[in-house]
Amino acid sequence: MQLFIKEYCLYCDGEIAPQIDWGSFFLGPEKKLLCESCKNRFERINGATCRICCRPMEQIAEQFQHDDLCNDCLRWESNRKWKHVLNQNSSLFVYNDFMAEVIARFKYRGDYLLVQYIAEQIKPLIVKHSFDYLVPIPLSKERLYERGFNQAEAIGKAAGFHTTNLLTRVHTEKQSKKTRAERMDLEQIFRIASQSPAIDGKYILLIDDIYTTGSTLRHAAYVLKAAGAARVQSVTVARG
Amino acid sequence: MLFLAKENRLTPSALLEDKAGVELQRISDIASIPDYPVDSHYPYVKELQLFLSGRQLLLEEIPFALAIIHEHVLHGYVRYLPGIVFHDNKYQCQRCGNDEQRLFGSFACARCQKQCSYCRKCLMMGRVSQCTPLLTWSGPEPAFRFPNALAWEGTLSIAQKEAAEKIREAVESNGDLLVWAVCGAGKTEMLFYGMQAALTLGKRVAIATPRTDVVLELTPRMRQVFPTVPIASLFGGSEERHLFAPIVITTTHQLLRFKEAFDVMIIDEVDAFPFTADRMLQNAAAKARKQGGTEVFLTATPSIEWQRECAQRKRNHYILPARFHRHELPIPKFVWCGNWKKSLKKGRIPKKLLQWVLQRLKTGKQSFVFFPHIQLMEQSLPLFQQYHPDIQAVHSEDPNRKEKVQQMRNGKIPLLLTTTILERGVTIPNLDVAVLGAEDDTFTESALVQIAGRVGRSQNDPTGDVSFFHYGKTNAMIRARAQLLRMNKEARKRGLVD
Numbered sequence: 001m002q003l004f005i006k007e008y009c010l011y012c013d014g015e016i017a018p019q020i021d022w023g024s025f026f027l028g029p030e031k032k033l034l035c036e037s038c039k040n041r042f043e044r045i046n047g048a049t050c051r052i053c054c055r056p057m058e059q060i061a062e063q064f065q066h067d068d069l070c071n072d073c074l075r076w077e078s079n080r081k082w083k084h085v086l087n088q089n090s091s092l093f094v095y096n097d098f099m100a101e102v103i104a105r106f107k108y109r110g111d112y113l114l115v116q117y118i119a120e121q122i123k124p125l126i127v128k129h130s131f132d133y134l135v136p137i138p139l140s141k142e143r144l145y146e147r148g149f150n151q152a153e154a155i156g157k158a159a160g161f162h163t164t165n166l167l168t169r170v171h172t173e174k175q176s177k178k179t180r181a182e183r184m185d186l187e188q189i190f191r192i193a194s195q196s197p198a199i200d201g202k203y204i205l206l207i208d209d210i211y212t213t214g215s216t217l218r219h220a221a222y223v224l225k226a227a228g229a230a231r232v233q234s235v236t237v238a239r240g
Numbered sequence: 241m242l243f244l245a246k247e248n249r250l251t252p253s254a255l256l257e258d259k260a261g262v263e264l265q266r267i268s269d270i271a272s273i274p275d276y277p278v279d280s281h282y283p284y285v286k287e288l289q290l291f292l293s294g295r296q297l298l299l300e301e302i303p304f305a306l307a308i309i310h311e312h313v314l315h316g317y318v319r320y321l322p323g324i325v326f327h328d329n330k331y332q333c334q335r336c337g338n339d340e341q342r343l344f345g346s347f348a349c350a351r352c353q354k355q356c357s358y359c360r361k362c363l364m365m366g367r368v369s370q371c372t373p374l375l376t377w378s379g380p381e382p383a384f385r386f387p388n389a390l391a392w393e394g395t396l397s398i399a400q401k402e403a404a405e406k407i408r409e410a411v412e413s414n415g416d417l418l419v420w421a422v423c424g425a426g427k428t429e430m431l432f433y434g435m436q437a438a439l440t441l442g443k444r445v446a447i448a449t450p451r452t453d454v455v456l457e458l459t460p461r462m463r464q465v466f467p468t469v470p471i472a473s474l475f476g477g478s479e480e481r482h483l484f485a486p487i488v489i490t491t492t493h494q495l496l497r498f499k500e501a502f503d504v505m506i507i508d509e510v511d512a513f514p515f516t517a518d519r520m521l522q523n524a525a526a527k528a529r530k531q532g533g534t535e536v537f538l539t540a541t542p543s544i545e546w547q548r549e550c551a552q553r554k555r556n557h558y559i560l561p562a563r564f565h566r567h568e569l570p571i572p573k574f575v576w577c578g579n580w581k582k583s584l585k586k587g588r589i590p591k592k593l594l595q596w597v598l599q600r601l602k603t604g605k606q607s608f609v610f611f612p613h614i615q616l617m618e619q620s621l622p623l624f625q626q627y628h629p630d631i632q633a634v635h636s637e638d639p640n641r642k643e644k645v646q647q648m649r650n651g652k653i654p655l656l657l658t659t660t661i662l663e664r665g666v667t668i669p670n671l672d673v674a675v676l677g678a679e680d681d682t683f684t685e686s687a688l689v690q691i692a693g694r695v696g697r698s699q700n701d702p703t704g705d706v707s708f709f710h711y712g713k714t715n716a717m718i719r720a721r722a723q724l725l726r727m728n729k730e731a732r733k734r735g736l737v738d
């Protein structure tokens with residue numbers, strides 16, 4: 001048994017100081033993925049949040065809170081097309097500067113290995129849900145080739161779950177160029193994949209790296225509901 | 241990208257008309273990559289030559305169609321190389337040289353449909369994995385000659401002239417040279433003649449530095465003195481589209497994108513973070529230089545090993561012990577100030593340091609106070625501000641770093657608290673410096689010499705005060721002072737100071 005294997009932080013590559021306590025004495029040291037200082041830069045979502053989108057209420061000005069809903073969700077829910085489409089989203093971390101850095105490095109630079117920490121953290125959140133299918137938000141073919149892996153699928157799998165690709169992307173317009181209203185009404189981004197199993201009456205849990213406007217997840221939920229899904233929830237690593 | 245390797249011929253999958261039933265391979269799995277001889281009759285694309293010559297790039301980084309690139313491969317003008325090799329049970333990155341196994345990851349790759357290992361070390365320059373080819377130019381290099389390109393009217397001091405002569409010799413004889421020149425020696429000017437010699441001979445020159453600031457400072461200067469020579473300026477985030485240039489001014493990081501490109505490699509501030517600490521950047525510099533090319537290192541503070549090699553004459557070097565303005569280097573005073581951490585925690589500036597500060601506030605002479613740690617510095621800032629509201633603090637992650645230095649230059653800030661971030665590069669004319677906690681490990685011999693080097697830089701104010709406030713002397717402090725004293729002695733001996 002080697003007690004003092006050097007461990008390095010997955011993010012900053014700094015050496016992690018070995019901590020020997022009784023647990024590690026008997027069981028061998030627990031593998032640590034991040035150093036304390038990197039770990040502390042993540043900001044977990046705690047306290048009251050919007051019932052649907054998981055946005056921390058403390059980030060929302062009083063006049064934009066409507067009981068336990070945020071302004072955005074109220075607008076989605078008061079639109080006939082979008083009402084009850086996405087039943088609920090849960091997110092793990094606040095999208096702070098550090099989270100933005102982590103996601104950029106993981107998703108855009110393609111540092112796949114960061115999935116280890118993200119998956120370890122999100123696993124308990126996934127476990128809390130009951131679902132028939134864990135469905136990653138798909139990438140377009142071009143994006144997938146560019147990045148080499150689908151970040152949402154990678155997270156789900158690394159957390160130890162089977163993921164099912166029920167969806168494919170129809171077209172790939174850059175979201176940011178559209179206004180919010182345009183985005184809300186945009187024609188379908190997703191359709192049901194050609195060889196997908198039965199969806200009717202199923203509980204679906206969508207997974208993605210980040211919830212920003214909620215538009216992507218709602219579009220995905222929309223086609224799943226249209227195909228008969230009984231409930232569509234989502235989990236994301238960060239809430240933007 | 242995958243390849244069909246058949247009958248000693250590689251074809252990228254994207255160029256295959258019929259992919260059905262063919263076995264495609266990753267570049268790193270192909271046992272021998274065919275070596276096509278250069279077909280001298282082939283009408284190669286000049287723009288591609290100018291773009292790719294001396295470089296080692298990802299396909300995505302080359303703005304030419306794959307079909308054109310591949311044509312050049314078949315005629316011997318471009319080569320595919322594996323980005324990652326697996327050898328003796330070890331991965332090695334061919335771009336950055338990384339072979340630290342924990343800095344490789346692997347993922348189920350959508351490009352090659354396999355478990356694909358990638359290098360985490362140089363990830364920021366675009367991911368290199370087992371299915372990533374690196375492309376290099378293997379045809380003739382662009383030829384150039386720029387005799388008499390130097391348009392500089394200034395003059396060199398005697399010592400600068402000697403150093404310049406040494407550099408020119410090294411360039412002409414393909415030798416290596418370390419120029420150990422004190423802070424304020426005027427090292428940029430010493431490079432001009434050597435660079436001109438290279439341009440006359442058609443030799444390509446790189447000036448590489450670990451710091452982007454230096455690239456930004458050096459580029460306009462070089463463009464001014466070599467107005468007819470194309471000069472490329474490269475740093476992270478620089479938009480400049482690379483075209484072949486006889487002179488390339490670059491961060492050491494960007495050298496990763498070059499291979500056997502330069503006849504003359506000048507490395508400025510070789511000791512500056514992160515170059516000494518980072519083997520990757522040393523690999524990059526070695527890889528970017530042509531075999532048998534010249535290497536010139538410039539530094540004010542060589543490592544202890546290099547100092548020893550100089551003393552034992554094992555390294556070809558030239559020492560420039562005096563500043564261009566012919567005044568001696570300021571020598572640091574050691575001032576014992578007791579347990580300064582404890583004082584600060586109790587909300588008191590150590591008495592001796594406070595006296596030093598108050599004296600400067602009274603006379604209006606600007607000063608820096610260096611701190612070993614950010615936290616202590618930030619906690620102490622309010623203590624200092626009691627004596628003057630415009631006192632500020634700056635550290636490496638301060639978003640207003642540039643503005644604060646500018647305000648200092650404009651005389652708006654009387655005293656700036658700083659971490660070692662300002663130990664080099666920043667030159668403010670009439671300045672005193674203090675170091676608080678000079679015994680701390682962050683203050684290496686080099687750091688202390690550089691800090692002392694901030695003082696007395698201008699012709700009009702060639703002197704000033706350097707005080708190291710400490711709670712116990714260290715070797716680093718003693719060595720730093722001895723080094724400066726030795727330089728002054730040498731300068732007097734050689735008649736380089738008045």
Ligand SMILES: [Zn+2]
Pocket residue numbers: 009010011012013014034035036037038039
């Ligand atoms: Zn870390």
Ligand SMILES: [Zn+2]
Pocket residue numbers: 050051052053054055069070071072073074
């Ligand atoms: Zn909401």
Ligand SMILES: [Zn+2]
Pocket residue numbers: 333334335336337338359360361362363368
């Ligand atoms: Zn690498």
Ligand SMILES: [Zn+2]
Pocket residue numbers: 349350351352353354356369370371372
């Ligand atoms: Zn691959």
